[in-house]
Amino acid sequence: MGIAQSVHKLTEAEYxxxxxxxxxxxxxxxxxxxxxxxxSPNHRLIASNVLGELRARLKGxxxxxxxxxxxxxxxxxxxxxxxxxxxxxxxxxxxxxDSLLNPTLVAEVLSDxxxxxxxxxxxxxxxxxxxLQECLLISQKEPRIEQFIRKADGAxxxxxxxxxxxxxxxxxxxxTLDLSEAFANVEFxxxxxxxxxxxxxx
Numbered sequence: 001m002g003i004a005q006s007v008h009k010l011t012e013a014e015y016x017x018x019x020x021x022x023x024x025x026x027x028x029x030x031x032x033x034x035x036x037x038x039x040s041p042n043h044r045l046i047a048s049n050v051l052g053e054l055r056a057r058l059k060g061x062x063x064x065x066x067x068x069x070x071x072x073x074x075x076x077x078x079x080x081x082x083x084x085x086x087x088x089x090x091x092x093x094x095x096x097x098d099s100l101l102n103p104t105l106v107a108e109v110l111s112d113x114x115x116x117x118x119x120x121x122x123x124x125x126x127x128x129x130x131x132l133q134e135c136l137l138i139s140q141k142e143p144r145i146e147q148f149i150r151k152a153d154g155a156x157x158x159x160x161x162x163x164x165x166x167x168x169x170x171x172x173x174x175x176t177l178d179l180s181e182a183f184a185n186v187e188f189x190x191x192x193x194x195x196x197x198x199x200x201x202x
Contacts, residue, residue, distance in 0.1 A: 016096060019071075025181050028080040036082060038047035042140040042186055043109045047084045048108060050138065050182050054087065057175040062183045063104070064088045072106070073099040074130040084109045084138075087173060092160065103129065107136035123148075127156065 009031025010018075018033070019026060025034040031166055039047070044045040047068065055065045066086045073080050080099060083106040092103040108118045118137060126135055137146040142146045145168055147159040166179040 012078075012080075015100075015156055019080075020098075025068075025071075025082050029078060035112055037111070039084075039109065039111065040140065041186060043084075043111060044186075045186055046109050046138055046140055046183060047107075049184050049186075050136075050177070051085050053177060053181045054085070054173070054175070057177075058087070058173060060089050063173060064092060066100070070161060071099045073101055074125045074128055076104070077125050079122075079125045081122065081125070086137075091171065096152075102130060102131040105134040105136070105170065106132065106140060109138045109140055111140065118161060134170060138182070139185070143179045143186075144183065145177070145182065 010028070010033065011031075012028070015026075015028040015033060019028070024038075025036045027036060028034070041063065051065055051067055057066060064087065066088070068082050068084045070086060071080055071082055072086060075095070083103070083109040084105040085105075086100060087105040088100065088102060089104040093103075093155060095101050106113075108122070110118055123137075126132055133150050135148045137148075139145070142162070143159065143164050143166065144162045144188055146168075146170055147161070149157045151157050151169060159168070161179055164180045164183060168177045168179070
């Protein structure tokens, strides 16, 4: 009978040292690193559109908008991750100088490979950030944005905006996001409701 070998778990310091030298981004949780997949052209375009629109609307204020290159640490759970977009209101707090601790809003552009995680485990981590007031889940298959807003009692209120004529009020930022801007120049590919059934062989 073989002897099970223990797997070395990385410390946060070891992860950060590796991550800063790496050519690609990885999440970190419970001593393990998880490589993050690159986004599709639509994914990148939508993220860029939303970032550009928010930066324009928040220009001159006390909000700072970051793209997916900024790492976020969730202190209560230990997850290090990279939202597609994050916004901070007021003072910015960092862990070890380059991992943001206090986002006000985070947004994720959903992909087939990550949607279940973004909706489930990752959103559960995000909800543990004390400063977080809003989370946006953005489709790249159709003009649709799901919005989760933290209420005074700690519960999360769900809202949704659809269609290129739609818009979304972002109370934590005191601005409105137009879906026509968020999805500008995006070419949507229709997705079938279910996979086609192959023909039977006689």
